[in-house]
Amino acid sequence: MKLFAVIALCCSFFSARATPLPFEFLDCDDPDVLEAVDTALQKYNGDSTTGNQFALYMVTEVGPDKQFHVKYQIRETTCATEENKLWKDCDYKASAEAKTGECTAQVHMNNAEKTSNISQDCKIVPVQPMIPSTQGICLGCFHTLPSDDLQVSEILKKAIKKFNKHSEETVLFKLVEIKKAQRQVVAGWNYIIKYEIKETNCSKDQFQDLTHECKTTSEGRIGKCDAKAYENLRAEIVDIAKVVNPPTQVCPDCPRTIPIDSAELKELLKISVEKFNLETNDDVYYQATDIESATVQVVAGQNYNLVFFVKKTNCSKKEFEKLNEDCEITTDSQPLRCEAQIYVVPLEKKIIHEVNCSQYQIMV
Numbered sequence: 001m002k003l004f005a006v007i008a009l010c011c012s013f014f015s016a017r018a019t020p021l022p023f024e025f026l027d028c029d030d031p032d033v034l035e036a037v038d039t040a041l042q043k044y045n046g047d048s049t050t051g052n053q054f055a056l057y058m059v060t061e062v063g064p065d066k067q068f069h070v071k072y073q074i075r076e077t078t079c080a081t082e083e084n085k086l087w088k089d090c091d092y093k094a095s096a097e098a099k100t101g102e103c104t105a106q107v108h109m110n111n112a113e114k115t116s117n118i119s120q121d122c123k124i125v126p127v128q129p130m131i132p133s134t135q136g137i138c139l140g141c142f143h144t145l146p147s148d149d150l151q152v153s154e155i156l157k158k159a160i161k162k163f164n165k166h167s168e169e170t171v172l173f174k175l176v177e178i179k180k181a182q183r184q185v186v187a188g189w190n191y192i193i194k195y196e197i198k199e200t201n202c203s204k205d206q207f208q209d210l211t212h213e214c215k216t217t218s219e220g221r222i223g224k225c226d227a228k229a230y231e232n233l234r235a236e237i238v239d240i241a242k243v244v245n246p247p248t249q250v251c252p253d254c255p256r257t258i259p260i261d262s263a264e265l266k267e268l269l270k271i272s273v274e275k276f277n278l279e280t281n282d283d284v285y286y287q288a289t290d291i292e293s294a295t296v297q298v299v300a301g302q303n304y305n306l307v308f309f310v311k312k313t314n315c316s317k318k319e320f321e322k323l324n325e326d327c328e329i330t331t332d333s334q335p336l337r338c339e340a341q342i343y344v345v346p347l348e349k350k351i352i353h354e355v356n357c358s359q360y361q362i363m364v
């Protein structure tokens with residue numbers, strides 16, 4: 001009960017409005033890779049004298065050794081080279097007019113001396129449609145940081161100080177463990193950190209803030225906390241209670257969830273079930289029961305992934321030309337789990353569609 005009080009106190013403080021985060025937590029890849037690519041791309045932009053800057057589109061390959069061999073795709077932005085902006089600050093050009101390119105780079109980072117040695121080759125190609133991909137590092141996604149990250153400790157120092165100042169506890173609390181730290185590129189960076197604090201032997205009466213003397217006590221209570229922070233482009237922590245929404249174009253190829261009850265989804269589900277009914281050798285029609293998940297990825301068109309369940313109906317294919325409203329699901333039918341991939345190219349009115357269903361083992 002005592003533990004719960006601390007959790008509520010701590011967490012209600014950091015997320016007073018309890019709104020869910022507006023992004024998806026995709027653990028795309030290593031932040032070191034992103035840093036190496038960032039360094040290489042800044043060099044590429046810095047070396048060119050004309051045209052527009054390029055921004056990272058996605059990382060497609062990372063070599064086996066840690067002194068990075070990377071391949072990444074870039075895309076033209078609206079920032080002119082002479083503006084000397086950081087690419088993260090620039091917007092992608094509309095895809096119909098944007099040049100794209102692929103770079104192969106060897107990046108040697110010397111973190112101690114803050115130097116890097118980069119050799120790379122970039123091939124710029126004129127405008128062409130992108131191929132849908134679920135791989136690659138997603139720029140707008142959250143990337144896990146090592147728990148000894150300097151900025152993370154800075155944020156936690158501030159967050160715990162704020163907690164100690166405002167809490168109704170009689171003693172000061174101290175950081176014991178960072179459970180998870182993640183960062184996302186926006187115009188700047190968003191941080192989300194999960195950590196634990198523990199009671200110390202310093203009372204608030206005697207101490208304004210934590211000092212070396214304050215030690216956690218063995219029977220002290222533990223609080224589980226979340227901190228969110230936003231760091232601007234000048235590397236200043238602007239806010240430690242909330243994060244900013246990423247501009248949508250930062251992560252063009254991140255799959256996004258579609259609401260289960262949307263009209264868009266109903267239509268897609270209908271054509272998927274129709275296709276399955278057409279392809280299956282079964283002599284009755286199947287009908288969809290539940291949707292497990294549905295995502296869409298915007299590429300040169302829309303790439304949908306649906307996972308749903310179907311069950312047999314009492315309509316036989318012999319009797320009916322199509323699944324219709326009078327067909328009811330039979331109670332003894334085993335559900336099949338289906339995965340559909342639908343790729344819609346609006347301009348060409350082309351739909352590439354694949355659906356597979358298989359026996360579904362219900363876990364008990």
Ligand SMILES: *[C@@H]1O[C@H](CO)[C@@H](O)[C@H](O)[C@H]1NC(C)=O
Pocket residue numbers: 108117118119
């Ligand atoms: C940079 O890397 C290349 C290739 O690995 C190497 O030949 C060169 O000596 C390096 N330069 C510096 C300054 O470290």
Ligand SMILES: *[C@@H]1O[C@H](CO)[C@@H](O)[C@H](O)[C@H]1NC(C)=O
Pocket residue numbers: 201202203213214215
């Ligand atoms: C807290 O405990 C540590 C070690 O047990 C001790 O050195 C320190 O003086 C104590 N601090 C206070 C304020 O009692």
Ligand SMILES: *[C@@H]1O[C@H](CO)[C@@H](O)[C@H](O)[C@H]1NC(C)=O
Pocket residue numbers: 314315316326327328
């Ligand atoms: C399927 O079952 C429903 C409900 O029992 C019934 O109303 C409907 O007529 C049946 N359809 C067929 C084709 O047998």
Ligand SMILES: *[C@@H]1O[C@H](CO)[C@@H](O)[C@H](O)[C@H]1NC(C)=O
Pocket residue numbers: 339340341354355356
């Ligand atoms: C359907 O199955 C085929 C063959 O097993 C596979 O190549 C394809 O990727 C599957 N499609 C989906 C959408 O799961």
